[in-house]
Amino acid sequence: MSKKKRNITQKMIRFFKSRNGKLITGTFIFWLVLYPLNKFGILNNYWMHVINVSLIYIILTVSLNLINGFTGQFSIGHMGFAAVGAYTSSTITTILFKFPSHGFVPYLIFIGSMILGGIVAALVGFLIGLPTLRLRGDYLAIVTLAFGEIIRVTFNAIKFVGGPRGIPGIPNFSNFTLVTIVTLISVIIMRNVIYSSIGRAFLSIREDEVASELVGVHTTYYKVMGFTIGAFFAGVGGALLAHLIQYINPLQFGFMATIYVLIMVYIGGIGSISGSIVAAVGITFLSEGLRFMLNRIDAFTPFRVGPEWRMVIFSVLLVATMLYKTNGLMGDKEFSVLIPEEEDENAKHGA
Amino acid sequence: MQNTVLKIDHVTHYFGGLRAVHDFHMELPEGVIWGLIGPNGAGKTTIFNLITGVYIPTEGKIYLRQKKTNGDFYLEDITKYKPHTIVAKGIARTFQNLRVFPNLTVLDNIRIAGHFRVRYGLYDSIVRNAKFRSEEKKIKEEAMSLLKMFNLHSRAYTLAKALPYGELRRLEIARALATHPTLLLLDEPAAGMNPKETMELLEMIRWIKKEFNLTIFLIEHHMKFVMNICERIKVMDFGETIAEGTPEEVSNNPRVIEAYLGRKQHA
Numbered sequence: 001m002s003k004k005k006r007n008i009t010q011k012m013i014r015f016f017k018s019r020n021g022k023l024i025t026g027t028f029i030f031w032l033v034l035y036p037l038n039k040f041g042i043l044n045n046y047w048m049h050v051i052n053v054s055l056i057y058i059i060l061t062v063s064l065n066l067i068n069g070f071t072g073q074f075s076i077g078h079m080g081f082a083a084v085g086a087y088t089s090s091t092i093t094t095i096l097f098k099f100p101s102h103g104f105v106p107y108l109i110f111i112g113s114m115i116l117g118g119i120v121a122a123l124v125g126f127l128i129g130l131p132t133l134r135l136r137g138d139y140l141a142i143v144t145l146a147f148g149e150i151i152r153v154t155f156n157a158i159k160f161v162g163g164p165r166g167i168p169g170i171p172n173f174s175n176f177t178l179v180t181i182v183t184l185i186s187v188i189i190m191r192n193v194i195y196s197s198i199g200r201a202f203l204s205i206r207e208d209e210v211a212s213e214l215v216g217v218h219t220t221y222y223k224v225m226g227f228t229i230g231a232f233f234a235g236v237g238g239a240l241l242a243h244l245i246q247y248i249n250p251l252q253f254g255f256m257a258t259i260y261v262l263i264m265v266y267i268g269g270i271g272s273i274s275g276s277i278v279a280a281v282g283i284t285f286l287s288e289g290l291r292f293m294l295n296r297i298d299a300f301t302p303f304r305v306g307p308e309w310r311m312v313i314f315s316v317l318l319v320a321t322m323l324y325k326t327n328g329l330m331g332d333k334e335f336s337v338l339i340p341e342e343e344d345e346n347a348k349h350g351a
Numbered sequence: 352m353q354n355t356v357l358k359i360d361h362v363t364h365y366f367g368g369l370r371a372v373h374d375f376h377m378e379l380p381e382g383v384i385w386g387l388i389g390p391n392g393a394g395k396t397t398i399f400n401l402i403t404g405v406y407i408p409t410e411g412k413i414y415l416r417q418k419k420t421n422g423d424f425y426l427e428d429i430t431k432y433k434p435h436t437i438v439a440k441g442i443a444r445t446f447q448n449l450r451v452f453p454n455l456t457v458l459d460n461i462r463i464a465g466h467f468r469v470r471y472g473l474y475d476s477i478v479r480n481a482k483f484r485s486e487e488k489k490i491k492e493e494a495m496s497l498l499k500m501f502n503l504h505s506r507a508y509t510l511a512k513a514l515p516y517g518e519l520r521r522l523e524i525a526r527a528l529a530t531h532p533t534l535l536l537l538d539e540p541a542a543g544m545n546p547k548e549t550m551e552l553l554e555m556i557r558w559i560k561k562e563f564n565l566t567i568f569l570i571e572h573h574m575k576f577v578m579n580i581c582e583r584i585k586v587m588d589f590g591e592t593i594a595e596g597t598p599e600e601v602s603n604n605p606r607v608i609e610a611y612l613g614r615k616q617h618a
Contacts, residue, residue, distance in 0.1 A: 196476030
């Protein structure tokens with residue numbers, strides 16, 4: 001009996017010492033600090049909302065990084081997939097829950113609708129990826145841009161989902177706890193895919209597609225796979241976002257929204273999950289902080305400086321990154337908690 | 352022929368209106384080292400690209416020997432296969448201008464090459480089950496032992512772009528071997544090497560042929576190198592096969608001398 005007990009303790013110690021253990025414990029502590037702060041009113045709901053948004057942007061950024069950074073396919077229609085996820089899940093939840101609802105079962109239904117949103121987005125991604133991933137570089141970018149817009153315009157034209165008016169009154173299911181858990185799971189899944197032979201196939205395509213094919217990688221298959229996985233998590237992120245903001249319309253998922261995520265990917269560093277996380281959180285907070293800053297500055301300037309100037313600042317930031325830190329904040333480095341133990345030496349390039 | 356590994360059956364290839372290869376025929380027996388030489392633009396690399404499926408020949412067929420389940424051999428038509436399928440069937444190649452994956456580690460360069468033999472899928476890699484771990488361990492061990500053979504194991508965790516030229520050449524050959532080929536195609540392996548390195552390469556090619564039980568077909572400009580290592584040589588010029596035979600026969604062939612040195616001018 002006592003031996004068995006010791007065994008369990010040892011197992012627990014081993015878990016907490018492992019990378020995944022640290023990652024999960026770290027996230028739990030993050031939650032444990034912020035949740036009560038919000039409950040006791042020290043951290044107001046507005047900042048809580050910003051934190052939730054930044055967590056959702058982690059999912060969107062890492063999933064776009066999977067396509068752009070790891071597989072090396074320049075896609076700029078990412079928010080189109082987020083739109084598919086958002087509309088799919090929101091349609092289900094708004095039909096089922098006309099009134100604000102709480103409790104266990106509605107949450108399960110929401111999680112189901114979120115996963116379904118992801119699957120539908122993945123399906124759309126698969127169908128788009130199949131013909132378009134034969135194209136390279138600029139051509140792929142143009143086609144993904146077009147498809148992203150087509151998805152948006154399609155929602156604009158469908159009366160059932162509100163047309164240009166969008167879907168109002170989406171129940172608020174994306175609370176801090178749920179968003180944290182979904183983000184953690186999404187990041188872990190994408191991390192696990194990247195650190196496997198599948199991820200190595202992605203990387204080899206980014207490095208040299210012809211050589212990759214000639215050492216036996218079925219490049220089309222893996223490109224479509226990377227695109228589909230990216231679309232899936234974009235769908236999940238979109239579903240979370242819809243149930244946080246509680247209102248969606250097609251304009252939210254336009255080209256500028258994709259650019260916003262793209263900026264995060266490139267500032268964070270292409271091919272770095274850690275970079276995407278840092279940039280997603282950093283830029284979301286910067287974006288909100290600038291709202292106040294710019295309004296303050298407005299009083300001192302002869303012309304109007306509103307929050308719309310944020311895009312100017314982001315553009316400058318992006319250009320500065322490209323000039324002075326070409327590989328983004330993190331380059332292709334990762335925080336060690338995000339590297340599986342057995343890949344440690346390899347991921348750190350022996351440095 | 353029972354022991355033919357690769358049969359290129361009267362292949363002709365056009366790029367638009369340009370005939371890059373005309374009526375190329377070859378039956379490569381098992382266990383030999385044959386060479387393909389010719390001036391620049393003769394169509395040598397095109398032949399390699401046709402064999403590996405990068406281009407599909409305009410006319411003609413390419414066959415590769417495959418083993419049946421009962422141990423018999425047969426020639427399979429690989430003319431229209433995709434490159435990655437052909438690699439899986441047993442043809443590996445290196446490139447004239449090095450094409451390693453620069454921003455990946457030496458180890459990853461090798462691990463990617465064994466890719467199609469990996470027996471776990473997306474689900475296994477997400478949940479990291481026992482199947483995934485044992486397969487990954489196996490892949491890593493195989494890659495490491497291959498690197499050790501090529502004296503690159505101390506560089507396993509270095510980014511490929513940081514390697515010196517000679518090591519890059521070795522890495523590219525090691526990567527080709529990681530696909531477990533039966534036929535190895537070397538596209539100008541001695542390019543950019545000094546005489547000492549060239550001699551070392553010569554030894555290495557002989558050694559890998561024996562060690563991995565390979566058939567080797569190589570392109571080379573370096574005449575001394577080719578004469579030294581190849582049992583038989585084919586000479587191409589403007590897409591045509593102009594000569595074929597042992598190194599002695601070829602080097603005394605007037606058409607070959609003409610192709611390389613030009614015709615004597617009669618004023």
